[in-house]
Every structure is written in C-alpha cells, then in structure tokens.
Amino acid sequence: MRYRRLGSSDLEVSEIALGSWLTYGGGVEREQAAACVERAFELGITFIDTANVYASGGAEELLGELLASRPRDSYVLATKLYFPMSDSDRGLSREQVFKQIDASLARLGTDYVDLYQCHRYDKETPLEETMEALTEVVRQGKARYLGFSEWTADQIQAALDLTGVEKLVSSQPQYSLLYRELERDVIPLCAANGISQIVWSPLAQGVLTGKYLPGATPPPDSRAASERMGGMIDRFMGDDVLEAVQRLRPIADGLGITLAQLALAWVLREQNVASAIVGASPAGAGRGERGGLGDRARRRDAGRDRRGSGRPGRLGRRWRKSAFGPRAAPLGVFARGASAPADAPLAPDIRSGASRGTRRGG
Secondary structure (H helix, E strand, O other): EEEEEOOOOOEEHHHEEEOOOOOOOOOOOOHHHHHHHHHHHHHHOOOOEEOHHHHHHHHHHHHHHHHOOOOHHHEEEEEEOOOOOOOOOOOOOOHHHHHHHHHHHHOOOOOOEEEEEOOOOOOOOOHHHHHHHHHHHHHOEEEEEEEEEEEHHHHHHHHHHHOOOOOOOEEEOOOOEEEEEHHOOHHHHOOOOOOOOEEEEEOOOHHHHHHOOOOOOOOOOOHOOOOOOOOOOOHOOOHHHHHHOOOHHHHHHHHOHHHHHHHHHHHHHHEEEEEEEEEEOOOOOOHHHHHHHHHHHHHHHOOOOOOOOOOOOOOHHHHHOOOOOOOOOOHHHHHOOOOOOOOOOOHHHHHHHOOOOOOOOO
C-alpha cells in the first residue's frame, strides 16, 4: 500500500480507503464487517470513510466498536453531515454542525475525526454560516480538517473566497472510468488550491470488476441483485455499458491485473486523487480490488510514484490509444445518470440501506 498527502493538510492517507455506505450497519452482517476491517488493516488500508446518515448512524456505531481496540493515531477517520437524520435534523446550519459532530463523535467513540465533510452543498444555509461553524469545530479540536462531497466548481470557489475560516482540504466526488464529470473544472480548481480528491464509486458500484455480463442475470450474491444495496447500479447495467467494460479486459490481461485493479489504477493515475474508496462486503473482497495494485500494476505501468513523476507508463500509453482514453469522444452510454442534481433529496429508505433508483453515495 502506498500513501498520499491529503491536500494542504498534514494527513497521509492510504491510496485505497475503506468505505461504509450501504454496507456496515446495514447491508452487511457484523461478522463480515469486522472481517473486512481487519483485512483492510492487514493490507495497509488506514483511511476509513463513513457518514452520520449511513444506516441512520449504524455505520458509525459499528466502526466505533471495531476501531475501539486500535490506537487512534493508527488510522485516519472521516465522516460527513448534511442528509436527514430525522424529520428536523438535516443540512449545514450552525445548529446542525454542532449537533451532528457531537452525535458522530459519540457513535464513533472518539474525541475527534481527522476529516469532517459536508456531504452535499446546503443551498438553504448561507455558506458563511456553515464555514464559520465548521471552523469552530476544528478550533475546538473535534475535527482536524474539513472537506466536502459533490460540490460544483462555483460552490468550491465561493468557499475559497471566504476569509477568516479554515480551508477545505478534500473533495469527495463520484469518479470512475464510467463517470468523469469532475475532470472539466473541479479537478483543475482543486489542484490549484490544495484540495485533493477522495473518490467514491471508483468501480462504478462493482460494474468495473467485470462481474456483470451483457444479457446475463447478475450473480445472486452481487450488489446488482441486492434490493438493499443495488440502488445506484441500475444506470450502469445497460448492455451497451457492460459491453464497453468487457472491451477493457484485454488491457487488464495484458498488464497481468484484474479489471478492478485496472479501474483503480486508472483513477489513481490522476495526481489530484489522494484516495479511492472501496466498499468490500464479504471478507477477502478487498483482495481482488487492492491485491497487486501497489506492486504488479505499479511496476508494469510506472505512470507515477508517490510524488508523481507525470510520465505515462504502459497503462497510460495503452489507455490513450483505446476507445476509452481521455482524448476519445465522450460515449453516450457513459452519461447515463450524469445529470442528476447533486443535492437531490435523500430517499427516506437510504438510511436503512435501501436506495433503489436514487442518486446517492459518497
């Protein structure tokens, strides 16, 4: 496992982060969750991402239990706020910032989080109010650094223009071979202002593992077959998308890696990406995603080291020649779902792990 600096902070995060959306405290049994966390640490994954809304606080509670025996400085812990925790508790108002950080810390069983993130932008609360409250949270020692998820470039710039508040060090967007919206303006703006990307769904809900085949029924133990965890995968399950994913297989085979490793290596080729969040469910699932990523793929590609050499390796050359490369014309099949608003209301059942048909995550 390799580690990267998170924006302008002094946090070093593992290139792969362990996520808990739709899984821990919800779609995955406690024993499996415990095994996954244990395996993550064995692999050198020390970055844990969660949110207050995941399983209505259940994910934070479970992680609090599973991390209790580990030294607090042995991992980087991130959580978020914004989405409803009750009929009256949602958003980024001053009141909610103070209320939700205390509730998250209690569930996590810790005195502070390393990164406190706005899960979405709150259009109903003045940005100044939110940032001033978050600044107090940092200065009270309850959070070390601040970040956000799914903000537009204009919203990020507005926060950067504020004075007298703590600076943002991270952005958590959806980013994968099948979803590349942030390349247009978010990455350039963040890179110029000391803000790193922590990307969610780098495997496009598992589609980029290649496990789903065109015209075939999803495996019974897969996310696509789960009513509780399969809500966001539908837009990637068209045969046109699945056929396109299978066309990546020769590239992965030529590099001696899996499709999942190829997808993660592609995301991590971007120097502004500090970490890619994966959500493993059965124990050992992380082996297929992380296993070999830091050695075989890195040696075969050598596209950049921890500091970023910027020189394209074998993966980079092959990628630019493929139909999926950055200079290729945008493919319509990859735009499905791209226009859903980032602040669309949270479906009530996502808090219990059920979210079919809604755009949520990260």
